[in-house]
Amino acid sequence: MKFAIFGAGGVGGYLGARLADAGHDVHLVARGDHLSALQSDGLRLESVAGDTSVDLPATDDPSKIGTCDYVLLCTKAHDVEDAAADLHPLLGEDTAVVSFQNGVDSERWVADEVGEAHVVGGVAYIFSTIKEPGVVEHTGGPARFVYGELDGERTPRIEALHEAMSESDGVDAVLADDIAVELWRKFTFICAQAGMTATTRLPIGDVRASDASWEMFEAIMREVVAVAQAEGVDVPEGTVSEWLDFARDLDPEMYSSLHYDLTHGKAMELDALNGAVVRHAAATDVDVPMNRAVTAILRPWADKNSQQ
Known part of the structure; x- marks a missing residue:
């Protein structure tokens, strides 16, 4: 499946590396020195659950990626509304945008921009950060990712996401009954x-x-x-x-x-x-x-x- 990781920092970089290692088509959206390092040297993950290095396409322009099956939105909460406005080139008819932020408002902010039908709720439990440009360090925590459709329905796309996450080493994947x-x-x-x-x-x-x-x-x-x-x-x-x-x-x-x-x-x-x-x-x-x-x-x- 094709994934865009929008915000390839501590959370997004970790997920991008793990999904790529599982064989998925992963594209990274980043900026600044981190983006430059990703483009020149690839992404290196230093993790208590096992290190890995992946060479993935990285850009600051989502239109260069095209439509995806899933967009994992992993920016800081205060960047969500601006990021949501840039999601449109990534969206096909059934693309799921999975929001992994602190707080309880990101899903609504994203839905206001792209429509609620595209939005999936997400919760991340992980201690990870950008150690230096191009390097994500996972220092601890369960690496547990919880997600679910906003209405709790077990749709084909959420089941497929769960399968992709579950088969990725170093990811404790949980499909929630009630994501709220x-x-x-x-x-x-x-x-x-x-x-x-x-x-x-x-x-x-x-x-x-x-x-x-x-x-x-x-x-x-x-x-x-x-x-x-x-x-x-x-x-x-x-x-x-x-x-x-x-x-x-x-x-x-x-x-x-x-x-x-x-x-x-x-x-x-x-x-x-x-x-x-x-x-x-x-x-x-x-x-x-x-x-x-x-x-x-x-x-x-x-x-x-x-x-x-």
Whole structure:
């Protein structure tokens, strides 16, 4: 099958390499120095699940790729709307655009541009990043990718995607019964992990060591679950407890990508994370003071970084 990886960074580069190794026709969309390295030297994946190198066509112009069976949209959340406008040359009648971003709004943003019929929801659990131009480093995490049609239907295209993902070494592939639940489950954790490590500028171990901060970590998650349930998403009641147990076992020196972007002057995903909780809550009767606090504290930095 033919895949376009739109955003061949940590997540997209990992998937592109694994799918190519499984024999699929993979095209990469990237930019800047990373694109130049992909074009001259190919893509190298350094992974705890096994290294590989692949020489794949790479471009910053989707019209040079043509229509695909699947587009895996792996940009940062704040780049989704701009990226969606560039997807049209890749789309055939039944092309699926699988959105792998943090947050719960990307699918709607993509659907507004290309139509809901093209959109498949996706969740990625992986610790990977661009180590240097042309090199993607996978340092840990389950390399677990969850996806599903927005209406939960088991269509031929989602079954075929599941087969392609499942046969790719180093990919833990999961076809979801209800992708909205999966999106909000991850969102619950990442809002707390990102929000607390960014606002305190300290790793998770220090957050856990402070009773007040750990209580806020839990409160952020409870607010997210309450908003999801108010919107009709059936997030399981045990979600917060499960994530707390998970967070207790994390490396005490772990931060988050939001913290990295904050401290490195990069565009931040605040509006896709805690800011999104505040927006969604406004349409419900759920109060979200902890997420409002995180958003207020980080807003000046998000605005400042976006101008750099």
